[in-house]
Amino acid sequence: MSDIVCISPIDGKELVRRPAATPAEIEAALAAARKAQKEWRRLSIEERNAYVSKFLDAMLAMNQEVVPELAQQMGRPVRYGGEFRGFEERVRYMMRIAKDSLASTIPDDDRPGFKRMIKREPLGVVFVVAPWNYPFMTAVNTIAPALIAGNAVILKHAAQTILVGERFQKAMDAAGLPKGVFQNLVLTHEQTSDILSKGLVDHTNFTGSVAGGRAIEKAAAGTFMTLALELGGKDPAYVRADANVEHAIENLVDGAFYNSGQCCCGIERIYVHESHYDRFVEGVSALTSQYVLGNPLDEATTLGPMANLRFADWVRKQTAEALAKGAKAHIDTAKYTADVAGTAYLAPQVLTNVDHSMSVMMEESFGPVVGIMKVKSDEEAIALMNDSPYGLTAAIWTQDIEAAERIGGEIETGTIFMNRCDYLDPGLTWTGVKDTGRGTGLSRLGYDSLTQPKSYHLRTI
Numbered sequence: 028m029s030d031i032v033c034i035s036p037i038d039g040k041e042l043v044r045r046p047a048a049t050p051a052e053i054e055a056a057l058a059a060a061r062k063a064q065k066e067w068r069r070l071s072i073e074e075r076n077a078y079v080s081k082f083l084d085a086m087l088a089m090n091q092e093v094v095p096e097l098a099q100q101m102g103r104p105v106r107y108g109g110e111f112r113g114f115e116e117r118v119r120y121m122m123r124i125a126k127d128s129l130a131s132t133i134p135d136d137d138r139p140g141f142k143r144m145i146k147r148e149p150l151g152v153v154f155v156v157a158p159w160n161y162p163f164m165t166a167v168n169t170i171a172p173a174l175i176a177g178n179a180v181i182l183k184h185a186a187q188t189i190l191v192g193e194r195f196q197k198a199m200d201a202a203g204l205p206k207g208v209f210q211n212l213v214l215t216h217e218q219t220s221d222i223l224s225k226g227l228v229d230h231t232n233f234t235g236s237v238a239g240g241r242a243i244e245k246a247a248a249g250t251f252m253t254l255a256l257e258l259g260g261k262d263p264a265y266v267r268a269d270a271n272v273e274h275a276i277e278n279l280v281d282g283a284f285y286n287s288g289q290c291c292c293g294i295e296r297i298y299v300h301e302s303h304y305d306r307f308v309e310g311v312s313a314l315t316s317q318y319v320l321g322n323p324l325d326e327a328t329t330l331g332p333m334a335n336l337r338f339a340d341w342v343r344k345q346t347a348e349a350l351a352k353g354a355k356a357h358i359d360t361a362k363y364t365a366d367v368a369g370t371a372y373l374a375p376q377v378l379t380n381v382d383h384s385m386s387v388m389m390e391e392s393f394g395p396v397v398g399i400m401k402v403k404s405d406e407e408a409i410a411l412m413n414d415s416p417y418g419l420t421a422a423i424w425t426q427d428i429e430a431a432e433r434i435g436g437e438i439e440t441g442t443i444f445m446n447r448c449d450y451l452d453p454g455l456t457w458t459g460v461k462d463t464g465r466g467t468g469l470s471r472l473g474y475d476s477l478t479q480p481k482s483y484h485l486r487t488i
Contacts (some may be wrong), residue, residue: 029205030044030046030453031047031213031214032186033186033188033190034038034187035100036101036102036333036334036335036336039370039371040485041098042100043100043190043318045189046379047213047215048212048213052212053212054274055206056212057152057222057228059210060152060181064151064178064207067179069229070265071241072125072129073126073173075177079087079171079174079175079202079483080099080122081202082198082199082204083118083119083198084202084289085198085199085255086111086163087111088234089194090111090197093111093194094109096190097110097162098324099324100187100369101160101162101188101334102287102333102334103286103323104328104331105325105326105340106327106329108165109163113164113451114164114167117164117168117453118171118470119131119454120171120453120454120469121473121474124470124474125172127471128475129421129474129478130147131144131147132144139397140486140488141484141486142483142485143483143487144482144484145480145481145482146483147176147475147479147480147481148481149177149178150230150477150478151229151230151482152178152179152181152229152233153178153228153477154180154184154222154230155169155170155182155231155232156181156234156243157183157188157191157234158235158445159187159188159334159340160289160393161286162169162173162184162188162391162420163191164451165234165257166191168232168451168468168473169468169473169477170182170209172473173467174204174208174209176478178229178230179207180208180209180210182212183213183219184211185215189213192211195209197332207270207294210356219246221246223243225250226247226250228252230477231252231255232253232256232468233257233341233460234291236258239258240258242350247295254466254468256464257291257419257457257459257468258417258459258465259391259416259417259462260295260372260417260419260420260459261296261388261392261417262292262296262417262419262421262422263295263297263411263415263421263422264296264298264421264422264424265298265299265405265408265434266279266297266298266300266307267414267424267427268303269426270300271286271426272303272310275307276292276307276310276444278446278448279397282294282449283297283397284315284318285449287332287373288342288375288392288393288394288397289334289338289394290449291449292419292442292449292451293393293449294422295391295397296388296399296400297311297398297400298399298408299400299401300401300402301396301403304310304399304401308357311377311397311399312358312377315357315375317329318330318375318395320363320365320372320373320375321365326376330374332365332373333370333371333372333394333395334370338393339371339372339373341393341394342393342396343373343391345385345387345390345392345396346376346387346396348385348403349381349398352385353380354379354380354387355378355379356376356378357378357379358377359372364449375396376395376397377397378396378398380400381398381399382400383414388400389415409434409437412440413437413438415461416461417461417462417463418440418462418463419442419459419463420440420441420443421435421438421440421442422443422444422445422446422448423444423445424446425446428445435453439460440459441458441460442455442458453469453470455469455470457467457470
């Protein structure tokens with residue numbers, strides 16, 4: 028059976044290798060999940076919450092070990108301290124709303140002699156195929172509410188962050204979850220497809236590329252399992268004429284370059300009203316130039332390598348194409364000595380004179396590059412923001428909340444931000460449109476997607 032290998036972006040060397048599960052191990056894991064789920068679902072929400080709370084405590088206790096481990100696997104600088112602040116926020120929120128979210132719905136028309144209700148029942152076995160860019164937070168978005176709702180969970184983590192799956196398993200074991208309720212499996216793409224095509228799970232949550240989402244959907248075809256797919260993004264920002272420009276500069280630079288641009292809802296293209304354009308470009312370029320590219324284990328580093336050489340090469344290709352078509356680069360990459368072809372280290376770049384004929388403005392970059400265009404009106408900005416195959420988030424920078432809501436209503440996206448970006452609020456549902464995928468996570472609606480309704484129509488005689 029194949030090995031799953033993680034190559035560290037720090038030095039391009041093998042960091043860890045794990046054998047893929049054998050067919051017998053996969054069969055045993057799925058059987059154990061089915062068996063365990065039948066008992067797990069009988070526990071009260073309070074009892075399941077208690078287990079998840081212990082899991083959270085166990086995971087938080089690992090933070091000092093996890094931060095450098097993440098840097099080694101996917102390149103995020105240790106100075107940013109990992110992911111557990113958002114991780115904890117999401118888990119605690121989903122625990123808090125579980126009882127109300129999973130409560131029965133009672134029809135409002137009383138009918139004497141009948142007891143009528145709609146209960147929410149767990150789907151069964153939930154399969155989480157998790158990505159590497161925020162490997163803890165993206166996975167727990169589904170894992171925690173799935174368990175709280177009474178499902179068993181199988182986790183397949185990305186090869187780039189294979190150790191994260193082991194951290195989840197260790198924390199679940201420390202919390203004392205019944206055997207089989209949660210299992211981490213090391214799987215190849217072929218094994219993942221086989222599990223789906225045979226209908227061995229009841230729901231799959233996948234976060235990754237559009238191509239990966241299509242492969243998931245194709246493999247699951249005909250099984251009637253439910254799918255939640257969060258795929259690509261090309262998230263836009265619009266800086267209106269009434270925006271606080273300095274605030275927009277500071278926050279959009281962070282939104283574009285944090286995590287080396289490897290954020291699902293990172294800002295990849297910016298449209299700026301002509302009255303602010305020159306000041307905005309000047310400010311963004313100056314602030315971006317302050318990033319320190321280097322080894323993510325160094326506390327001085329503010330921009331680590333991309334997670335894999337091929338990701339960096341894709342952004343290099345996009346940038347080169349844009350420059351060849353007339354784009355202007357505002358960052359002198361010569362000062363970034365770590366930015367060397369054939370490595371995952373890539374200097375940040377700000378581009379102007381860009382348009383939608385360029386890949387960098389239309390195709391997901393998922394790296395430290397952003398294009399900026401001048402616009403004359405809300406209508407022009409809306410048209411450009413919607414000129415995309417993706418729709419995850421869009422950020423509007425304005426001091427007019429009514430305008431933000433009105434413009435937001437015209438933008439084809441899953442989330443509208445005003446004066447902020449690149450944040451996932453667990454009280455709001457996380458969803459996308461167009462090629463960004465389908466399904467929803469977190470909030471009360473997240474529980475709806477991880478359960479199925481069951482009607483009770485009981486007559487007394």
